[in-house]
Amino acid sequence: MNPNWAEENLQTIRTLMERSAVYRRALAPIMLFNGVVGSAGGVCGWLMQIGSAWGFVLFWSGFAMVGLIGSFLLVRRQALKDAEPFWSPPTRRLTQAMLPLFVVGLVLGVGVLVAWPHPTVAAPPTDSIEIEELFWLPAVWVVLYGCAIHSAGFFTPRGLRLFGWLFVASGCGIFLWFCLRDSIELPWWTCHLLMGFFFGVLHLAYGAYLYLTKKGKNAA
Amino acid sequence: MNPEPFLQLDRVIHEKGRLAIMSMLAAAPELSFTELRNALTMTDGNLTTHIRALQQEGYISVAKSYQNNRPLTTCSLTPAGRKAFAEYINLLEKIIRQTRSK
Numbered sequence: 001m002n003p004n005w006a007e008e009n010l011q012t013i014r015t016l017m018e019r020s021a022v023y024r025r026a027l028a029p030i031m032l033f034n035g036v037v038g039s040a041g042g043v044c045g046w047l048m049q050i051g052s053a054w055g056f057v058l059f060w061s062g063f064a065m066v067g068l069i070g071s072f073l074l075v076r077r078q079a080l081k082d083a084e085p086f087w088s089p090p091t092r093r094l095t096q097a098m099l100p101l102f103v104v105g106l107v108l109g110v111g112v113l114v115a116w117p118h119p120t121v122a123a124p125p126t127d128s129i130e131i132e133e134l135f136w137l138p139a140v141w142v143v144l145y146g147c148a149i150h151s152a153g154f155f156t157p158r159g160l161r162l163f164g165w166l167f168v169a170s171g172c173g174i175f176l177w178f179c180l181r182d183s184i185e186l187p188w189w190t191c192h193l194l195m196g197f198f199f200g201v202l203h204l205a206y207g208a209y210l211y212l213t214k215k216g217k218n219a220a
Numbered sequence: 221m222n223p224e225p226f227l228q229l230d231r232v233i234h235e236k237g238r239l240a241i242m243s244m245l246a247a248a249p250e251l252s253f254t255e256l257r258n259a260l261t262m263t264d265g266n267l268t269t270h271i272r273a274l275q276q277e278g279y280i281s282v283a284k285s286y287q288n289n290r291p292l293t294t295c296s297l298t299p300a301g302r303k304a305f306a307e308y309i310n311l312l313e314k315i316i317r318q319t320r321s322k
Contacts, residue, residue, distance in 0.1 A: 006315040009239070013309065016240055017247035019259055082254060085287060085294075089248050 023090035023156045026078045028210035030071045035204030037067045042196015051188045053116040053134050057109045060141075060195055067199075093155045101148035105141055112137060135178045135186070138194040142171030145199070163206055167198065225314045232277045233308045237262065237270045242297070242305050245280060250296040271295060279304055 041063040050059050079086040112134065146167025153161030174194065233242055240260050244251060251259075257267050274280045279301030283294050297305065 004319075006312045006319065010309070010312050010316070013239065013243040013246075013312075016243035016259075020244040020247040020251065082258070085252060085292065088252075088255070089250070 023094045023152075025088075025091070026074045027156065027160070028207050029074050029078075031203045031207030031210060033070050033074060033207075034067045035200050035202075035207050037063055037070065038198070038200030038203055039196055040200070042192050042200050045192030045195070046189045049189075050192070053112055056134060056191060057112050057137075061106075061109055063199075090155055094152050097151035097155060098148040101144045101151065105144045108137070108140060108144075134191060136175060138191050138198075139171045139175035139178060142167050142194070142198045143175065144171075146171055159206075159210075163202075166202070170198065225311045225318065229311055230304055230308050232273060232279070233304060235270075237266065238274055239308075241267075241270055241274060241295075242279065242301065242308075245295060245297045246302065246305050250283075250294045253293040253295065256295065274301070277301075277304075 041060060045056070045059055048059075050056055075091065076086050079088070146164045146169075148164070149167060150161050150164030153159075153164055233239055237260070241256060244256060244259060253267065253271075256262075257264065260267070262270075271280065271282060275282055278298060280295050281298050283296075285292050285294070
């Protein structure tokens with residue numbers, strides 16, 4: 001008998017226990033879907049010339065809702081297809097890990113809506129520059145989202161944690177740069193560009209990576 | 221090498237297929253039959269046989285319900301199963317320590 005059989009058995013047990021607790025359902029479609037939604041948001045925000053703080057928060061909150069609902073529908077579709085419970089333990093753990101940070105992001109958006117006076121008259125795009133003072137908001141949203149993804153990464157394949165770190169590091173960098181900048185003037189649409197890049201382009205890239213490196217069948 | 225820990229290993233759990241089922245269930249509150257089958261790439265018949273053996277030993281409990289008008293079978297470890305699995309792991313660790321100390 002192989003003298004290492006006990007170690008091999010333990011390793012097998014560890015691998016199976018990790019696999020049992022890991023969430024793999026529809027990650028690539030979710031990333032691609034959110035990538036498309038995020039990219040569309042960036043382009044629409046720029047084309048629609050949404051330059052007010054209110055407009056920015058409401059516009060992106062709407063896109064976040066579309067992303068969330070779409071993601072849940074994708075998960076549900078796969079669960080139905082595989083005759084598995086939708087609210088499986090890994091799904092529950094993943095949601096619980098992400099929820100607090102999503103709530104903080106939402107509260108932050110509501111705080112901006114409360115703090116900024118509601119525009120009574122639609123201002124022409126050239127005057128709608130409130131958003132320039134809101135550069136910190138996309139950065140903080142990116143950091144919070146990165147933290148949420150990182151937390152979720154403990155219940156998914158390891159790559160998601162690295163993806164979360166990318167958001168956290170980039171968001172912190174943008175935030176610090178915003179705090180330290182002196183006289184650099186940026187056009188209002190830079191906020192939409194940032195949102196579109198992080199919540200759109202990066203998700204598309206990660207989704208494509210997941211599709212290309214996908215092994216076997218997804219499981220909850 | 222002292223053969224005692226090896227002789228104490230639970231024969232029901234020690235079988236490869238059943239060990240895999242116990243390991244999966246140890247890390248999750250419950251798993252459906254489909255989830256187990258897909259994760260372990262077992263046939264329906266093979267999985268059913270192993271589940272039945274573990275159930276007879278009192279290590280796992282099986283619940284049958286309906287979801288979206290489709291039958292749903294879920295398995296979970298019983299307290300006795302969790303205890304037996306923990307003991308099995310302890311014995312494996314003991315064997316590893318013995319092997320290393322040689």
